[in-house]
Amino acid sequence: MEQAYPYGGHCPKADMVVALRLGESTMSIGDNRAVVITGASTGIGAACALHLDRLGFTVFAGVRKPEDGVALQKAGSDRLVPLELDVTDLATIQKSRAVVVDATKERGLFGLINNAGIAVVGPLEAVPISDLRQQLEVNVIGQVAVIQVFLPLIRQARGRIVNMGSIAGLSTMPLMGPYSASKFALEAITDALRLEVQQWGIHVAIVEPGAIATPIWNKSAIEAAEREASIETELRTLYKSVVTAMRKVVGEASKRAIPPDAVVKVVEEALTAPAPKTRYLVGTDAKLRALMVRLLPDRISDKLLTSILKLPH
Ligand SMILES: NC(=O)c1ccc[n+]([C@@H]2O[C@H](COP(=O)([O-])OP(=O)(O)OC[C@H]3O[C@@H](n4cnc5c(N)ncnc54)[C@H](OP(=O)(O)O)[C@@H]3O)[C@@H](O)[C@H]2O)c1
Secondary structure, three states: OOOEOOOOOEOOOOOOOOEEEEOOEEEEOOOOOEEEEOOOOOHHHHHHHHHHHHOOOEEEEEEOOHHHHHHHHHHOOOOOEEEEOOOOOHHHHHHHHHHHHHHHHHHOOOEEEEOOOOOOOOOOOOOOHHHHHHHHHHHHHHHHHHHHHHHHHHHHHOOEEEEEOOHHHOOOOOOOHHHHHHHHHHHHHHHHHHHHHHHHOOEEEEEEEOOEOOOHHHHHHHHHHHHHHHOOHHHHHHOHHHHHHHHHHHHHHHHHOEOOHHHHHHHHHHHHOOOOOOEEEEOHHHHHHHHHHHHOOHHHHHHHHHHHOOOOO
């Protein structure tokens, strides 16, 4: 049975088996192992935090506003610890690490889920450079900053890192340049990191979801409308038809978006499977788009997208 969830998604199945009978003792899948998840206030992050909490992990949930931490604590178990963590603010990352060290001592950190993210969209000619910087600051630099600070603890536990990528990190569309650039970068970071840390038995995976029903769509649309209103009339006119076409496409995609549960499941798998995969596509849309990238030459793919999205050409 699914419960209503206060974080823009659905609670994982309430009847999920979280305990395994192991001989005489009952042990949870999470077994109290510590995981840190960034961007846990809403959407995928909140859903993952609560799911992993239910599985018996000790979840350290990164939020930027204290009230989001309080809400998560109310929804979770006594084990769940909110961390005030902004991925663009090194001091908050270091403070969070101190909290985790204090709680876990020599056990170290079993899992780090780099989930925090924003979506800046708009024509590359018109996007303010400060917005592009912020996109990369949060979705790329901030992720590495968090990894750098927590890696010694993950090494201690021979733990795992799960990066929240996107199908936009394998395939892009008009107006998606800033967001896609950040997620393409995260793909490279994941691949490089995986090879660098394998020597300590640390596994690194990237999750590549298609459209997931979370507040990010609305936030991004509001910010895009504000950005559009602030650009020069001439530029706005030049991009009017592509913006109109993409608004329709994004509107339809957001209606087809699936609940975060599907992402939650693969995050669990990436953390707990004996032989985890390096990348996890989530959703039919993501799988189809990944296939298109693999099979179609650029010109054919451009033609197809131009026709499907009804882009001006
Ligand atoms: N929804 C989708 O269709 C989709 C598809 C593919 C990938 N993703 C990825 O999934 C991840 C989670 O997004 P979501 O869809 O769940 O959206 P969401 O509900 O908007 O969640 C984004 C989270 O990131 C946090 N965040 C933003 N800036 C931050 C910063 N500087 N430091 C720390 N946290 C920050 C937000 O915190 P505040 O509440 O404080 O702003 C929020 O907790 C993102 O990386 C996104 O790119 C989403």
